[in-house]
Amino acid sequence: MTVKQQAYYVPAQSAWPIIGAIGLFLIAFGAGSFISQLKQGGGSGGYILLLGIAVILFMLVGWFRNVIHESMSGLYSEQMDRSFRQGMSWFIISEIMFFGAFFGALFYVRMFAVPWLGGASNNLMTHEVLWPGFQAIWPLTLTPDGTTTEAMGWAGLPLINTILLLTSSFTLHFAHTSLEAGKRSALTAWLGATIVLGLLFLSGQVLEYIYAYRDMGLTLDAGIYGNTFFMLTGFHGLHVTLGAVFLIVLFMRIQKGHFTPEHHFAFQAGSWYWHFVDVVWLCLFVFVYIL
Incomplete structure (x- = not known):
């Protein structure tokens, strides 16, 4: 049996x-x-940050344009397609490690640090020396300097956001099946619904942050609970934002007639990423908001 050789585009x-x-x-x-x-006021840090974001956006637009042009020109072989799949798979694995580190920090604080400060496991001296009167409960709503905050409950906006994001996974799945079946109108409708649900989720998270800062006293510097809450939800929100941008680019490409039932890995990659952030949010909702 002869093996068909394929050129690898460089x-x-x-x-x-x-x-x-x-x-x-x-x-x-x-x-x-x-x-x-922040506490000093003024400075050029914010402008440098915005400049960096602008440079990254410029890079993404230019690089994506080149890759799309190469793909539409038929330069990519099956071997190149496998390379893209492997690259996206490893990228998602690295993202799993990223969030695993933050979840690990949360579990360490809850399972080890808080009980130790409370005098568990023969750490009574640690309790008396470091924080006398400390109560080993979670969430910690009292900081060492005496600042009191509130814990964010799971009902209300968090629950609504969870429903929105989980629903978006279903609409994206229906969009994918529509693409595989060659139903372009249904593909456009389902993908558009997914984008709307993602933007509604981000809007809900903005409202949640405003409520936390203004009415609950829950801020980034509100002790270890505030740290872990905003680090986990904030980084997840950033990933949802990137995923929404990804889906919007796919939506625009669909309007230009890109993708076929046989060749649509870019759509699959966006789908993989969006389902990943949905699973992360489900874990986050359980371990940060409920437990």
């Missing part, structure tokens, strides 16, 4: 990676400067 040298690296540096430097300048 793109020309590109400036996009170095442009992306510059953008990431500006974001990291700007974010660090912005946070350190």
Whole structure:
């Protein structure tokens, strides 16, 4: 049996990676400067952060345009398609590790640090020296400096957001099956519904943050509970934002007639990513809001 040889497309040298690296540096430097300048007032950290974000967006638009043009020109073989699938798979695995670190920090605090401070496991001296009168309960609504905050409940906006995001997974699945069946109108409708649900989720999270800061006293510096709450929900919100941008780009490509039932990995990649952020939110809703 003869094996059909396929050419592996090697793109020309590109400036996009170095442009992306510059953008990431500006974001990291700007974010660090912005946070350190918050209490001082003023400073250029915020402008550097915005510049970094603008550079990254410029890089993404240009790089995606090149990749789309190469794909539509028929330059990619089956081997190249497998490379894209492997790359997206490893990217999602790295994202699992990313959120695993934050969930691990949350579990460590709840299962070990809080009981130790409360005198469990023969740590009575630790309790008396570090924080006399500490009560080992979660969530911690009292900080060491005496600041009192409130815990965010699971009912209300968090529950509505959960329903919205889980529903968006179903609508995206229906969009995918419509694409595989060649039903372009249904594909457009289901994908549009998914984007709307994602934007509603982000709007709900913004309202939740406003309520937390203004009415509950729950802020990023409100002790370990505030830290873990905003780090987990904030990073997840960032991923939902990126996923929504991904889906909007796919929606625009569909309007231009891109993708066929046989060749649509870009759509699959967006679908994988969106289902991933939905699963992360489900875990987050259970361990951060309910338990």
